[in-house]
Amino acid sequence: MTLDRTSTPSSDAVSAPTTPALAPLPSALADRLAECPGLPSLPAAAAEVIRLAQGDEPRLADFAHAIERDPALTLRLLSLANSALYARGDARVATCSEAVSRLGLDATLAAAMSFGLPRPGPRENLDLERLWQRAIIAALSAQHLARRLCPQAAGTLFTAALIQDIGILALDALDGDSYRSLAHDLGDHDGLCMAEQRYYGCDHALVGAWLAASWQLPDHLAAAIAESHGPLTDDAPQALCLRLSCRIADCWLAEDPAAAFSSLLRQLLELDSVDANRLEALLQELHGLLPPVARLFEITCPPDIDHHALVQEAKQLLFAQNLRLSQRLASQQRELEILQASHSDLDEQRRTDHLTGLANRPWLEALLELHFDKARTARQPLSVMFIDLDRFKRLNDRHGHRFGDRVLIHFASALKAMVRESDVAGRYGGEEFLVLMPQTRRCQAGALAGRIREALLAAPLAHAEGEPVHVTASIGIASLEDAAFTCHSELIDAADQAMYGVKHGGRDGVRHFVEPEY
Numbered sequence: 001m002t003l004d005r006t007s008t009p010s011s012d013a014v015s016a017p018t019t020p021a022l023a024p025l026p027s028a029l030a031d032r033l034a035e036c037p038g039l040p041s042l043p044a045a046a047a048e049v050i051r052l053a054q055g056d057e058p059r060l061a062d063f064a065h066a067i068e069r070d071p072a073l074t075l076r077l078l079s080l081a082n083s084a085l086y087a088r089g090d091a092r093v094a095t096c097s098e099a100v101s102r103l104g105l106d107a108t109l110a111a112a113m114s115f116g117l118p119r120p121g122p123r124e125n126l127d128l129e130r131l132w133q134r135a136i137i138a139a140l141s142a143q144h145l146a147r148r149l150c151p152q153a154a155g156t157l158f159t160a161a162l163i164q165d166i167g168i169l170a171l172d173a174l175d176g177d178s179y180r181s182l183a184h185d186l187g188d189h190d191g192l193c194m195a196e197q198r199y200y201g202c203d204h205a206l207v208g209a210w211l212a213a214s215w216q217l218p219d220h221l222a223a224a225i226a227e228s229h230g231p232l233t234d235d236a237p238q239a240l241c242l243r244l245s246c247r248i249a250d251c252w253l254a255e256d257p258a259a260a261f262s263s264l265l266r267q268l269l270e271l272d273s274v275d276a277n278r279l280e281a282l283l284q285e286l287h288g289l290l291p292p293v294a295r296l297f298e299i300t301c302p303p304d305i306d307h308h309a310l311v312q313e314a315k316q317l318l319f320a321q322n323l324r325l326s327q328r329l330a331s332q333q334r335e336l337e338i339l340q341a342s343h344s345d346l347d348e349q350r351r352t353d354h355l356t357g358l359a360n361r362p363w364l365e366a367l368l369e370l371h372f373d374k375a376r377t378a379r380q381p382l383s384v385m386f387i388d389l390d391r392f393k394r395l396n397d398r399h400g401h402r403f404g405d406r407v408l409i410h411f412a413s414a415l416k417a418m419v420r421e422s423d424v425a426g427r428y429g430g431e432e433f434l435v436l437m438p439q440t441r442r443c444q445a446g447a448l449a450g451r452i453r454e455a456l457l458a459a460p461l462a463h464a465e466g467e468p469v470h471v472t473a474s475i476g477i478a479s480l481e482d483a484a485f486t487c488h489s490e491l492i493d494a495a496d497q498a499m500y501g502v503k504h505g506g507r508d509g510v511r512h513f514v515e516p517e518y
């Protein structure tokens, strides 16, 4: 009789067709490991089982024969085959062949390896008891999950989860105390991996895979160990089973399991293939299987948990956390809105002349630059009007600076009311104003200047001691069509120059820029 690799849930997936190549270990670490005498070694019976498994047609009798040479291992395999984990109500097995047949190749391998690896004992080093507890919780969890998500790999995943942390044993053998100082808190697995990355340039998963490869374990087992740390995603069910299995083990062994499981539930929300109900069913199965399996592995059984109450508490904690999170998000959103409002207020202030509320000089120049480039590219008209109120010093001197301010404010609001929506009126400085007029030819700009003068004539900008105070303005206009302007500031200078022409001509008037003839 040959051992059928596909007939039992645990004997399949031995030959994964496409096993990804292992990432290489950092070379200095590989050299040291290769020369380290105290690395965990494979028990002779397990080595023989592996050798046989790599043959073309592994025969059940050969496996049984290899194992029978190790009576202690034979006894334990029989116990395992008759345990609740594998017996499932079937008759008790009495021979090594029957045990191997029931367990399948992967579980036989797992058992052979695990019984030969370092056991919890009085040594004052790593907390091996905890490592083994974690290993069996992970192995049972991986197997449970795999039965639903990728049944053909259930056996492989049991074995891979069981030995996924052998890299820790290897690094412990390599560096002793200095490694133990990194691994002092085995409950913080992510923290340990990060510390290993810093110290060795890789974590114990890669070291474990290297060790598995050096024991000639099947490639897919070594690859699974290498992949045992990483994000939880639906698209790789085998990696998901393994990665989730060690998280479940960490939660089970955590000081506050409810808090740990609630954070695991949060991660499950991202998954389609595993939810809180599946987790609860898994914990229930573990609750029944852990005591006999712990006895088989000769370790103290992990603390019992009330899986139902625990999942309920974890759900409530998650709910409370979500509530707090959404409250925090809402208040952050409010703060953001206030910040945005004050930012746009600030933006507005940055662009505005504080006395008149019109655009200020920097903003006028920035806008004109934009309009200038756009008008030139699109060959569209553009005009600029420079307005200087006449004899403003005299007005200030006569009526006071505050009075002058009020005149400026009134003129600004009158100007704003007269220009088109698409125009921009601004205060260029002191008693000087600028109007930018996109899509406006010189004649249209001239018409607006005329209306401004008429308005100033028609209505006084203020009253002093009951008397109306009229102000006149000198207005210069420059339009793109007046000359070959090369930049926006030339247009302002041209309008300014035209305005000065009015001043020199006696003030209160309008002039267009005329290019000087040389």
Ligand SMILES: Nc1nc2c(ncn2[C@@H]2O[C@H](COP(=O)(O)OP(=O)(O)OP(=O)(O)O)[C@@H](O)[C@H]2O)c(=O)[nH]1
Pocket (backbone or CB within 6 Å): 355, 388, 389, 390, 391, 392, 393, 394, 396, 400, 401, 402, 403, 404, 405, 408, 429, 430, 431, 503, 507
């Ligand atoms: N009230 C007030 N006056 C200002 C403000 N900014 C500038 N001025 C005054 O405007 C006056 C400008 O004087 P000048 O440059 O000599 O020009 P002008 O008196 O208007 O004479 P012409 O431009 O030649 O018609 C100065 O007295 C400035 O103090 C302001 O914000 N408020």
